[in-house]
Amino acid sequence: MSRFSDLKNIGVRLHHGDVSFDFVGRKKIWYSISALILVLAVGGLLGRGLHEGIEFKGGSVYTIQNTSASQNDARKAVEPFTDGTEAIVQKVGGDGLRIQLAESDADKTKQIAAAIAKDLKVAPDKVNTQVVGPSWGKEISKKALQGLVIFMILVVIYLTFAFEWRMAVAALVALLHDIVITIGVYALVGFEVTPGTVIGLLTILGYSLYDTVVVFDTVKENAKNITKQTKRTYSEAANAGLNQTLVRSINTTVVALLPVASLLFVGGGLLGAGMLKDIALSLFVGLAAGAFSSIFIATPILADLKERSPEMRLLAKKVAQRRASEAKAAKAAEAAGIPADQAEGHPDVDEETEADEDETVPAQGGAPRAGAARGRARTRPGGKRKR
Incomplete structure (x- = not known):
């Protein structure tokens, strides 16, 4: 029961900083994993290439419903018309077939439809024929690419004005990361690229961007006036914002993946629904790629870019100096036998820490004043002076 309670309250604990995962600090691990996935995706894209649908390369499609013929029977029926190219035959529903050929000549399509009806023993009017010319497919490809480029430009402009250019760059890298992985997976599994694929691709880009913007908004809030303090660096503030939105990102992704998985594995796998698949x-x-990039890629890249600025470098230096001073004070308190919760402001601890700092203070001539603290009078409580 206690484990269940811990899981139930993990979001609250992450939000308040009681629990924290160092995503930004382990960025090299995430970059390596992402690089491996990208190599596989690009390898599939360059090796097998994309299997373009009829809408992009042109051709003819023949759909037959209520037939007991097998896929092999359909391939044999159209084999004389393939000219050496392999026909694509898919199951549609429980008793339907979809045959795709590269042939787009109107006269030949009638002959092919008649041959299919004869060999598969169905009525000629039961063979539904669809013909798409190659010029129309090229126009569709051109419009899809134009839409993608316009989308990217608008994303960069919006994020630059709403946040800053570094966040725009990080979000753009995450979006390109998602595009390459998605297209690479299509090449690896051999699924057909159709207008439905383009619709799905543009949809997930919007989702990935939304998730990234939510994280960036929290990071922006955490980093507000960050240069006026010396307790944490920008990377630490960004990592805190990532932890605060972690549970929300995971929950949103899981809830979105469940119905999509039903479409893919039930609708596409069992029912043979082509466009749905x-x-x-x-x-x-x-x-899945968008959730990964918004958590493991976008924010670490943002932190990398931000930490390169002069003000953040100076902040990181100040934070390091403060932590070094606190470590010396803790060490002095331990040596003096003072409890850690009483060390701050204790005169003995202050004297020890100040003595260490004074020994490194440059004199007017530029050389360190060794032992400067030994000649300085200090006042203890009660008005006594220590020399």
């Missing part, structure tokens, strides 16, 4: 795969891969 194309949309569902891009959504499933993209949602």
Whole structure:
């Protein structure tokens, strides 16, 4: 019961900083994992390439409903018309077939439809034919690419004005990361790229961007006036913001993946729903990649870019100096037998710490004044002076 209670309250504990995962500090691990996934995705894209649907490369599609013929029977029926290219035959529903050929000549499509009806023993009017010319497919590809480029430009402009240019760059890298992985998975599994794929891709880009913006908004709030303090660096503030939104990101992703998984594995796998399967795969891969990039990629990249600025470098130096001073004070308190909770402000601890600092203070001539603290009078409580 206590474990369940801990899991139930993990979001509250993360938000208040009682529990924290060092995502930004372990950025090299996440970068390495991401690089490996990207290499596999690019390798699949360059090796196998994308399996473009009829809408992009042109061709003809023949759909037959209520048939007992097998996929092999359909391949044999259209084999004389393939000219050496392999026909794509898919199951549609429980008793339907979908045959895709590269042939787009109107006269030949009639002959092919008649041959399919004869060999599969169905009525000619039961063979539904769809023909798409290659020029139309090229126009669709061009419009899809234009839409993607416009989307990216608008994202950069919005984030630059709403937040800052470093956040825009980090979000853009995360989006490109999601696109490459999604397209690479399509190449690896051999799924057909259709307009449904493009719709799913644009949908997951919006989702990934939304998740990243939510994290960045929390980071921006944590980093407000951060240069006026010396308790934590920008990377630590960014990591705190990431932890505060972690449970929300995970919950949102899981809830979104469940119905998409149903579309992919039930609708696409069992029912053979072609368009649903194309949309569902891009959504499933993209949602998972978007959740990964918003947590493990976007914020660490933002922290990297931010820490390169002069003001953040100076802040990191001040934080390090403060922590070194606190460590010396703790060590002095331990040597003096003073409890840790009473060390701050205790005269003995202050004298020890100040003595260490005075020994490194440069004199007017530039050389350290060794032992300067020994000649300085200090006042103890009660008005007594110690020399």
